[in-house]
Every structure is written in C-alpha cells, then in structure tokens.
Amino acid sequence: MPIWQDDGAVPVKSESPTVRxxxxxxxxxxxxxxxxxxxxxxxxxxxxxxxxxxxxxxxxxxxxxxxxxxxxxxxxxxxxxxxxxxxxxxxxxxxxxxxxxxxxxxxxxxxxxxxxxxxxxxxxxxxxxxHWHPLAAILHAFTRWDAVDAVKNTVDGGTDTAKGMREVLGPPPANTATRGEVEAIVLPHTEPTEFDALLLRRATCRNFDDSRVLPLPMFTRMLARVFGAQSQVRVGPDLVFHKKNSPSGGGLHPIEAYLVVQNVDGVRPGLYRYRADSHDLVPLPDPERPLRDFIMESVGQQHWFANAHCLVALVPRFDRTFWKYRRHAKGYRVVTLEAGHLSQTLYLSATDLGLGAFITGAINEKHLERGFGLDPIRQGALAVCGFGWRGQHMQTAELDPLEQVWQRVG
Structure with a gap:
C-alpha cells in the first residue's frame, strides 16, 4: 500500500512522555x-x-x-x-x-x-x-475535486448557456478593456498564410465520432509531436534535459502524459503512461469501473468530451520542477503555464491532421489520482485534454463563428 494512503492505519495511541x-x-x-x-x-x-x-x-x-x-x-x-x-x-x-x-x-x-x-x-x-512553496501547496491541495458533476452544477445554477450566464451573473467585464487611451495607432493587416489558416481552424471539439477508429500512425504522431522528446542533453550521470516542441520552466519538462485510450487501432482500450524519452506506452492496471464510467467521472460528467479517441491527463511531477525552484513563489506558475503550452501544441497538431481536440480543467483530480496510482504530494492532475475524429454533425454547440470547421447548411 502506498504510504500516502492511510486507509486502515492504526490510530495513534496515548503518547509517551518521552516522545517529542x-x-x-x-x-x-x-x-x-x-x-x-x-x-x-x-x-x-x-x-x-x-x-x-x-x-x-x-x-x-x-x-x-x-x-x-x-x-x-x-x-x-x-x-x-x-x-x-x-x-x-x-x-x-x-x-x-x-x-x-x-x-x-x-x-x-x-x-x-x-x-x-x-x-x-x-x-x-x-x-x-x-520543496513546495507553502501557498502553492495549499492552492493545489485544496482546489482538487472529487465526485463533482460539473455539468449538473452549471445546469442547477442556470449558467449552462450564454444567456443564462448573463441573467444569473449580470453583465460581464468588457470583452476589450478601454482606459480612455489617446487615439490608437491603426496597424496594417498582412496577407494570411497557411499557418494563419491552420490557426483559424483551431477550435475546441465537443463532437467526436466514436464510430471511426483512429489509425495507429496518426495516434503515435500526435504523442510524439506533443509529448515526445525530440532530443536530449545529458549533463553528468543523472541530469538530463529534453528538447520538446513546447517550452518548459527551466527546461525541466515535468508534465507527463497519462492516457485513456478508447478507440485507437492496435491499442487495447485502457490506461497508459507515455514515455517521452523512449516513445512507448506503459500499460497501467484497468480501472475498477468500466472505462466509460471512469472517463465521465474524470471530466466531471462532461459527456461531450467522453467520446474522444484518446484522453490525456496532464500530470506534473512537481518535485522535478521544485528541485530547481525550491519553495519558489513562481514554481507552481511555470508548471501550469507548461500545461497551457502543451494544450496549444496538441490543438495545432490535431488540427493539422484533420482531428479535433479539447482541454478542460473541470476534472475530478482525486479520482484521477486513484485511477492512475498517483502520489498527490509529488504529482497531480492539472487538466485533461484529448483528440480524435470530429463527428459528422454538431450535436453539442462549438464556438466556430468564422465557420472554418462547421459549414452553415442552407
């Protein structure tokens, strides 16, 4: 039994007067x-x-x-x-x-x-x-969810639609802040490139096609692009720096990818850990509940993400970053920034391959810790992202005002 689980531990007995x-x-x-x-x-x-x-x-x-x-x-x-x-x-x-x-x-x-x-x-x-910074340790520990139904909470609160948010929460801050500036300098627009077109097609996917299998080459390309080490620099016998496609504080790359594979050709559905240095999958024990139930609980019952062909929990090894940034006020911040960098790389990589992608922070972290066997003091689930084929029809609304993903019918 891991030391961080105290199930069945014997309660402390009356203390000895010689114990400090x-x-x-x-x-x-x-x-x-x-x-x-x-x-x-x-x-x-x-x-x-x-x-x-x-x-x-x-x-x-x-x-x-x-x-x-x-x-x-x-x-x-x-x-x-x-x-x-x-x-x-x-x-x-x-x-x-x-x-x-x-x-x-x-x-x-x-x-x-x-x-x-x-x-x-x-x-x-x-x-x-x-080597946690005290306030960061408290923030991380006491903002973790367990058994939270994020969808039910928004429905019960009347904030599950944009109109409902406006009615319940009142007017939001302006979408663009103004401070009474002097006359603005108008900047010229440039001709769009292929990369601009790629960015315009980048949109959060809430409609995955679970009837299509994701080919293994496409799956492995996604993992290598987003989470894989492209090269490494060894400094002595025990200090290695990886070069990845996303930046990381101190070049330490503490975030690991823990996968829930559902619909990938040649890969059995289940839980895995991706090894960035060797580009392989380490099978993990199956969850106690059916895989679909495990996923729904992981993403706070957000069913629109549950059909993704592969879901990825972004799991930092905090002790790796804090080895350098010991009790540092910015240490936790650079780890969370890295999760954002990884998600953007995932979005762009998926869009380039014709896939959909998502990321959500509305997750049940403690459930994921149990399922993946994580140490909540040295590790932690920051977010869940995923990718797969887009559905043929938009059942759940997506934000695509320029109609780069979903073409208007009629």
Whole structure:
C-alpha cells in the first residue's frame, strides 16, 4: 500500500512522555462561516438560518481541511515546524496533543510503523522533500475535486448557456478593456498564410465520432509531436534535459502524459503512461469501473468530451520542477503555464491532421489520482485534454463563428 494512503492505519495511541513533537511543515488557518437550518430559529421569528464562525486548518499533506478550536490554533501557532520539542514546554496537554496528532497537524518524532501518526509523518516529510512553496501547496491541495458533476452544477445554477450566464451573473467585464487611451495607432493587416489558416481552424471539439477508429500512425504522431522528446542533453550521470516542441520552466519538462485510450487501432482500450524519452506506452492496471464510467467521472460528467479517441491527463511531477525552484513563489506558475503550452501544441497538431481536440480543467483530480496510482504530494492532475475524429454533425454547440470547421447548411 502506498504510504500516502492511510486507509486502515492504526490510530495513534496515548503518547509517551518521552516522545517529542513538532508542527507539520505547512498549515494555514482559515476563519470559515457555516450556515445551518434550525427549526427553533424559524419558530422564534428568524429565517431558520443560523450562522457560526469556526477555524479550519489547511495542511496540504492531509486529504482535507481540519476543524480546530481557538486553543488548538494558538498551540499550533507557537509550535515550530522544524525543531522537535517536548509537548509540555509549550503548555500542550496530553489530550490536546493526541487530538492534534490524530489530525496530522502535530507530528511525533517516534511512532509505531503502522500508525496514523507514522503515515502523517511520512506524508509531511515527502512534502518537505518536494520543496513546495507553502501557498502553492495549499492552492493545489485544496482546489482538487472529487465526485463533482460539473455539468449538473452549471445546469442547477442556470449558467449552462450564454444567456443564462448573463441573467444569473449580470453583465460581464468588457470583452476589450478601454482606459480612455489617446487615439490608437491603426496597424496594417498582412496577407494570411497557411499557418494563419491552420490557426483559424483551431477550435475546441465537443463532437467526436466514436464510430471511426483512429489509425495507429496518426495516434503515435500526435504523442510524439506533443509529448515526445525530440532530443536530449545529458549533463553528468543523472541530469538530463529534453528538447520538446513546447517550452518548459527551466527546461525541466515535468508534465507527463497519462492516457485513456478508447478507440485507437492496435491499442487495447485502457490506461497508459507515455514515455517521452523512449516513445512507448506503459500499460497501467484497468480501472475498477468500466472505462466509460471512469472517463465521465474524470471530466466531471462532461459527456461531450467522453467520446474522444484518446484522453490525456496532464500530470506534473512537481518535485522535478521544485528541485530547481525550491519553495519558489513562481514554481507552481511555470508548471501550469507548461500545461497551457502543451494544450496549444496538441490543438495545432490535431488540427493539422484533420482531428479535433479539447482541454478542460473541470476534472475530478482525486479520482484521477486513484485511477492512475498517483502520489498527490509529488504529482497531480492539472487538466485533461484529448483528440480524435470530429463527428459528422454538431450535436453539442462549438464556438466556430468564422465557420472554418462547421459549414452553415442552407
């Protein structure tokens, strides 16, 4: 069982007076308001909604927020993350220590191997070893979805159409910002080239033709163009830089392609990891659920993407980028920028081959982590993209105002 899964771990036992403690590496405290319906409030003349404030501890090595009392918050505020100290030296009592240790916010220097405390200690150490910037670690950890139905949420909120968004959200900011500039300089237009025509045909595909099989040469060309290493530079025995067709912060290229293959000639449907250096596929264990169900859950029930011949989870190895940019305020940003670069290369490559492509950030990251066996501290799913044959008819609306993809009928 991977160390980052604490299923079945033994709860921490009463602590030994000889065991020292310290705080976890990263924790942020959020004052959070909760709203509950109480009948008594309604009967006494109120609106039935009772609001209360409480404190939540956000620690990225844990799976979710932890409610804490003001006393626990204050104790954690005087307990350092680096030096091991005796609990009584900061006025922490046995019950307080046990509760915070069980929650994973306080770590024991020594604990039983199979205990929850040992799992928390190991997860926290892996976070330290990965050199995350604290705010980036919290952002990444607590914006991951699990079992979210993005389509239902927009329908329930009335924002599933452009008209609905306008009615619910009010007027948007202007499509082009103006600041009272002086008279603008009119720039000349240039004659379009073949590349301009390619760019005009680049449009997000929401209609895939699952009746057509994607040829293997086309599939492998897409992977080589978008994710493959075109060459490499070796600096010593253990430092290698790849040259790829998209830029990457520090030339480190941490993002790997994890594939869900559905309809490709010669490739069995299932889960794979693409090796950029050797241009091959590593088969992964099949998901516990049928492949279609796995895909739908991955993309937040966005059925218009689910028929793509190949879907790709963009999975960074954060520890590779943070090896250079240690606790760097821009480290996480350059990783997310790389995902954008890869998606544009994928779009243009697919368009050039006559295929459709998409990318979405409305994904259930925790579901993908489980399915692909990812370590959520060192890795993570940033987005899901995909490609395949376009459908013959536009069942789901696509943005193609210049009619470069879909020709108007009649």
């Amino acid at each position: 403690i310290r705080r976890c590496e990263v924790v942020l405290f959020e004052p959070r308001e909760t709203v509950e319906f109480q009948l008594q409030s309604l009967l006494s003349g109120g609106n039935g909604m009772v609001r209360s404030l409480g404190w939540m501890a956000l620690a990225p090595h844990l799976d979710g927020p932890v409610p804490v009392s003001p006393r626990q918050r204050d104790l954690l505020g005087v307990l350092g993350p680096s030096q091991w100290v005796w609990a009584d030296s900061i006025g922490m009592h046995g019950d307080e220590q046990a509760a915070l240790v069980d929650a994973g916010l306080v770590l024991l220097e020594q604990s039983e191997t199979d205990s929850t405390a040992a799992v928390h200690l190991a997860n926290d150490q892996r976070l330290r070893d990965s």
